[in-house]
Amino acid sequence: MLIIGLSGTQLELHEHALLTARGVSGVILFSRNFASREQVTALIDHVREVAGDEILICVDQEGGRVQRFREGFTRLPPLSALGRLHDSDPGAAIDRAEEHAWIMASEMRAIGVDFSFAPVADLERGNAAIGNRALHADPAVAAELVQAYVRGMHLGGMAAVLKHFPGHGSVREDTHLASAVDPRSKHDIFATDLQPFVAGIEARAEAVMAAHVVYTAVDDQPAGYSHVWIEEILRGELGFGGCVVGDDISMAAAGSVGGVAARVAANLDAGCDLVLACFPDVVPEAIAAVQHRRPSPVERIAPLRGAIGSTWEGLVHNPQRDRFIARVTALEP
Template sequence: MLMIGIAGLELATHERAWLVAPGVSGVLLFGRNFSSREQVTALIETIRDVAGDNFLIAVDQEGGPVQRFREGFTRLPPLARIGQAYDHDPQNAIRLAEEHAWIMASEMRAIGVDFSFAPVVDLARGNAAIGLRAFHADPAVAAELGQAYIRGMHLGGMAAVLKHFPGHGSVAADTHKAQAIDPRPLDEIRRDDLRPFAECIEARVEAVMMAHVVYPAIDEQPAGYSQRWIGQILRDELGFSGAVISDDISMAAAGVAGSVAGRVQGHLDAGCDLVLACFPEVVAEAIDAVKGRAAPGTARLALLRGAIGSTWEGLVDNPQRDRFIARITALHKENPA
């Protein structure tokens, strides 16, 4: 029901209590929780000791500007570099997307992270918050590379999470900082931004993260608070049966629902299975907001647990990893970030 954030490199006493509170299903780790591979591996083991093996542990390890764990891990190029490669050699780019995903997933699984919130399948159409995080401006290309990325994640033992439904790339505002409004009609959104989501859902993706964007031609509420977007379009029209996840409730655009409790309950009432409370300052109030509430989508959340992965030592000894790293890190030199 809730995925929460913790403050630092080790669990504080009150955070241990949060992990076992009713309604808390997982932790999302950030750069503030990382100093080295050894440290974060120990932190993950401690979280599991407190909360149990079924507790979800996630991270944003997209590559490029959004890679929380850096030192000791492969420096992943942003997805936009794969899209640029597609313009010159589509088949090579599809292979690069699979390899990028496999490296990311394999490294995260080797330290005990269940999943990364990836891939971004928003369109690269100028949004400041998306930028290099998106594959391409063309919906067909974004869809094809997104499907390849999902295949690579699955081969690495990791569930995939599409974001940010129904598409954040074609609106200018950054929802971290302000409300974002996309006035286009549904037919135009279906033709463009929805296409990568629809085609990637066919690749058996396990979860979708909602955007905090308002699409007033469809619903006056941001998509994550909208029963129409979640129930009618995502579930009924697109046939998605996996987990629906909110974006962070502390973002400015989530504020239309008022208090922390209002934001949590608004997302759950709209049909979200998992609500992100990423900042420790809001976690206690978020936990209070779900007391006594029946957990939605428990079986769907179970699909987000990572498959049994290699140890770090076993991964390092895998020659496939070396080949893949050489190919994807070459993108930094060919298309400097």
């Protein structure tokens, strides 16, 4: 039920018990866990030695300013570069989106990461946290590029996670730092921000991450705490049968329901299958909060495990990879 964060570049002794605790499904890695490709590969191997091969390893490796592993990996441009290309050459943008996704996914799979929380399906409409992480302001363009990105991730052996449902791009606030409210009607949200998510679901994305934004015309709870958004709309109206992930419970906007235990419960009660506890200081309390919870359905979580990937040596000797990297990195302004 939980994906937890670790403290540093090596697995600490006290973290062994956290990894093997009931309710822990995976680990999310950040820049604080990265020093080099060799080091992070060894850390991933150590996590699996302690917790077993079934534990999920994930990361935010979007490109641009949200790329946790940099040295030794392809420096990927932000997703907005794909949107800019689409304005002049839609066909090329679709090709580059697939290649961007394949590069990211294949590099992560080569070191043992199961999946990245990608693609960002939010619209580029001025949000402080999203910015150039989004593909485009136009819902139709973003939808087309989201589908291409999901295809590329799948070709790289990686599950796709659409974020931040039902759309974080049209509010100003950064939910890491403050609460965010979107007062628009359900009709307006469906006609705009939700379209890239619908497209990603049609492309068979395996998971959706719910936003901490409150959409007051639909429900008085943030989407990740909302039975209406998760069970009635996402699963009911949109027919999504995959994994729903609650965004990090350490974020400021997650505090609307109370402390750590209340946040975990609110996510799970609303219908989330996995909850992110990204910062080590909240992990013990989050684990305590799930000890008497029913486990999330295995059939929703299992598809997040990565397909068999290339070794790093095999990857770097792939001439197709060189062509993809040359084309994608040329998009950086």
